[in-house]
Amino acid sequence: MKYVEEFRDPAAAKTVLAAIAQITDALKATADAPLRIMEICGGHTHAIFRYGLERLTPPGIEFIHGPGCPVCVLPMSRIDECVEIAERDEVIFCSFGDAMRVPGTGKSLMQAKADGADIRMVYSPLDALEIARRNPDREIVFFGLGFETTTPSTALSIQQATRENLRNFSVFCNHITVPPPIKALLDDPHMQLDGFVGPGHVSMVIGTHPYDFIAQDYGKPIVVAGFEPLDLLQSVLMVLQQIRDGRAEVENQYARVVPEDGNAVSLAAIADVYEPRPSFEWRGLGEIEESGLRIRSAYRAFDAEEKFAVGYGAGPRQSSEPEGCACGQVMTGRIKPTDCAQYGTGCTPELPLGALMVSSEGACAAYYQYGAVYEAAE
Amino acid sequence: MCLGIPGRITEITDPARLMAMVDISGVRREVSLACIAKPDLQELIGEWALIHVGFAMSLIDAEEAAKTLEALRSLGEAQETLESMAETQIALEGRG
Numbered sequence: 001m002k003y004v005e006e007f008r009d010p011a012a013a014k015t016v017l018a019a020i021a022q023i024t025d026a027l028k029a030t031a032d033a034p035l036r037i038m039e040i041c042g043g044h045t046h047a048i049f050r051y052g053l054e055r056l057t058p059p060g061i062e063f064i065h066g067p068g069c070p071v072c073v074l075p076m077s078r079i080d081e082c083v084e085i086a087e088r089d090e091v092i093f094c095s096f097g098d099a100m101r102v103p104g105t106g107k108s109l110m111q112a113k114a115d116g117a118d119i120r121m122v123y124s125p126l127d128a129l130e131i132a133r134r135n136p137d138r139e140i141v142f143f144g145l146g147f148e149t150t151t152p153s154t155a156l157s158i159q160q161a162t163r164e165n166l167r168n169f170s171v172f173c174n175h176i177t178v179p180p181p182i183k184a185l186l187d188d189p190h191m192q193l194d195g196f197v198g199p200g201h202v203s204m205v206i207g208t209h210p211y212d213f214i215a216q217d218y219g220k221p222i223v224v225a226g227f228e229p230l231d232l233l234q235s236v237l238m239v240l241q242q243i244r245d246g247r248a249e250v251e252n253q254y255a256r257v258v259p260e261d262g263n264a265v266s267l268a269a270i271a272d273v274y275e276p277r278p279s280f281e282w283r284g285l286g287e288i289e290e291s292g293l294r295i296r297s298a299y300r301a302f303d304a305e306e307k308f309a310v311g312y313g314a315g316p317r318q319s320s321e322p323e324g325c326a327c328g329q330v331m332t333g334r335i336k337p338t339d340c341a342q343y344g345t346g347c348t349p350e351l352p353l354g355a356l357m358v359s360s361e362g363a364c365a366a367y368y369q370y371g372a373v374y375e376a377a378e
Numbered sequence: 379m380c381l382g383i384p385g386r387i388t389e390i391t392d393p394a395r396l397m398a399m400v401d402i403s404g405v406r407r408e409v410s411l412a413c414i415a416k417p418d419l420q421e422l423i424g425e426w427a428l429i430h431v432g433f434a435m436s437l438i439d440a441e442e443a444a445k446t447l448e449a450l451r452s453l454g455e456a457q458e459t460l461e462s463m464a465e466t467q468i469a470l471e472g473r474g
Contacts, residue, residue, distance in 0.1 A: 006452075008445065043381045043455070050453055094469065096431070097462050120469035123462045124432025126410060130470055149382070153431045156412050160395070201382050204428070204436050227381065228449045257428065257436055265413045266435070360454065 004056065007229050016233045021058050023240040029060030036062050036192055037239055038185075038333070040178060041199035042069030042361025043227055049366040051229040057236065064333035065363035067181045067285060068199055070146045070174075071098045072355040072362040073331070075281045076321065078174055079104030081310045085141055085172060086117040088308070092135060094128040095143040097121040102358050103322065109143075125157040125171070132161070132169040141304045144171040149201045151175045151293065152266035155273040158295070158302045172304040172311075173295050175274065178202050179210050180291035181282060186218045191332060195239035197232065198224035200254045207262030208250050215248040226254040273299055277312065283321070283355055284328030327354035330363055337364040344368060382428035382435055383450055383459045384443035385409070390419045398422065400429060403447065403456060407463055409434055 007013045029035045039045055045065045048054060054063055067073050079102050086093035086109065093109070100110045100121060113119040118138075122128055125142050132140035144154040154171050161169045178199060185191050198211055203224045214222045221242035225235035235253045242249060252258055273296060280292025294312070295303040305311040321328065325347070326340040337343050337356065347353035349365050356362035360369070385400035385407070396411045396419070410433045411422060426443040427434035438446070450456040 008448070043453075046453055046455075047449070097458075097465060120472075121462065121465045122469045123407075123459075123466040124409075126408075126432040127466045127470060131472075134470070135472075149430055149435070152413060152435075153433045156410065156433065201428070201430065201435070204382075227453075228445060256442055257438060263413055263435065265415070269412075360458075 006051065009230060013230055013233060016230065016237055017056055020061070020233065020237050020240060023237070023244050024058045024060040027060075027240070027244060029058075031059035034060050034062040035194045035240070035243065036064050036333070037195050037197060037236060038064040038066045038193050039197040039232075040066040040068040040182065041197075041202065042072065042359065043201070044197060044199070044225065044232060045069070045363055046361050046366055047227055047229060047232060049370040051232075052370070053229065053232060057233075061236070064193065065330075066196075067185075067282065067331050068147070068178065068202075069356075069359050069361040070150070070176060071102055071359040072327070073176065073181075073282045073284065074099070074102060074145070074174060074355060075283045076103065076105045077281070078311070079108065080106055082109060082143055082172060083107055083112045083117070084310055085304060085308050086112050086119050088139070090139045091118065092131060092138050092140050093117065093119045093143065094122045094125075094131060094140060095119065096123075096145060098359055099143060099145055101352065102355055103352060125154050129157055129161060129166065129169060132166050133164075136168060138168060139307075140169050141308075142169070142171045144173045144175055147176060147178055147199070147202050148205045148270070151274065152205060152263070152269050155269035158273050158299055159269060161302055162299065167301060170302045170304040170307050171295065173274070173293060175293040176280060176282070176291055177276075177293065178206075179213070180288050181285060182214065184285060184288050184291075185332065186214070186220070188332065190334065193220065194243060195220055196222040197235045197239065198222045198250075200224065200226050200231075200258065203252075203254070203258045203262070205263050205266045208252050208258065208260050211250045215250050219248045221248050221251070223251045223253050224258055226257065272296075284331040322353050325354040327356045327364075330356055337367040338371075340364070381450060381455050382430035383456060384426055384438060384446050385429040385434070386443075387411075387422050387425050387427060387434070389423065393419055398434070400427070400434070402429060402463070403460060405460055405463055407432075
């Protein structure tokens with residue numbers, strides 16, 4: 001247990017691990033017939049690898065890495081649309097740094113920037129607002145990206161732009177929501193899941209009720225978890241206890257940060273500015289109904305899709321993935337990253353082919369980053 | 379980019395826009411308090427909050443802040459956030 005010593009409280013971790021081992025044993029789960037637990041959030045995926053939790057937990061538990069990395073599930077066509085907007089002369093395109101290296105079918109934003117487009121990496125949509133104030137003769141477009149944790153920030157920024165009448169500011173909205181892809185995965189007959197570790201900071205915004213359907217309609221346990229390794233282990237134990245007891249409930253291991261009803265201001269801002277799109281494309285998962293958000297018509301002046309006639313507003317769209325890329329199969333838990341022919345050869349964090357290799361929250365990048373450590377430990 | 383980072387609120391900078399200065403691992407950054415605002419914003423000075431892309435999303439206690447920062451540092455996420463806050467200065471000045 002080399003890694004346990006790295007934990008803040010190794011003794012507590014060992015106690016939880018012993019309880020996990022005992023229940024796994026009692027449930028007769030083995031490497032050949034494991035209990036499959038999906039961690040939804042990319043931050044959790046990263047933490048699982050960083051702390052070697054896959055190795056510390058018994059072989060009878062298999063972690064399935066969920067679709068919770070917004071950069072990783074972004075289809076290539078959306079990056080192409082970003083580049084199309086960013087390459088307009090009048091535009092200053094503002095993006096979180098994470099999205100810069102995601103490959104499009106043509107170029108990434110990083111390549112477009114190198115080719116001369118005015119693309120700027122910002123920390124916050126508030127910075128894009130400030131750039132809009134300082135550059136009244138330019139069009140400032142913010143690349144709105146992320147799950148419910150990030151969505152309030154662009155909603156509140158659009159409300160602020162409205163108050164200031166900042167007409168040279170708009171958002172290219174790619175916000176997505178956590179529950180619909182979970183439902184899609186649960187409806188997939190090839191997908192066998194026994195329980196979920198729910199996202200922490202997304203739930204800080206939406207609360208725990210949006211997961212009720214997982215327990216009530218699908219009979220699966222879900223435990224909302226924090227980001228410390230001990231949080232994750234405790235959450236896995238809580239999932240196992242539910243399975244052992246024949247319960248399916250939404251439990252909150254991270255109650256010190258996640259209120260049951262979420263954050264009222266954030267939810268009100270999201271509801272005011274955004275509405276669900278009929279459907280939205282996810283890389284590897286395809287189109288999923290009501291899984292993405294668009295800007296309501298009351299705020300259409302701030303909608304970059306309307307302003308520049310790109311994306312879902314511009315007619316039929318084609319989706320394509322790079323040849324040989326198996327991100328979709330990895331994302332649905334059908335194969336492990338190392339089973340992909342491109343892994344580590346045609347696709348590396350330096351030169352990613354697929355999106356799961358781009359972000360540190362992607363399963364392939366996590367395998368790659370911590371893979372050497374795993375091999376050394378064997 | 380999905381994780382918030384703990385910061386301590388040090389000063390209310392623009393009460394009308396609900397903006398405040400926070401200290402995030404020694405770096406000063408102006409953030410919005412919209413999601414955690416109270417009638418008297420001054421009461422928030424000295425409090426710890428989880429800061430996500432420029433917005434204080436949730437108040438936390440000092441111990442939770444310390445534990446979260448440690449976890450983010452070990453994941454490399456804290457450094458990434460601080461780098462992106464530095465990067466944004468370049469963007470604002472148009473040198474990027």
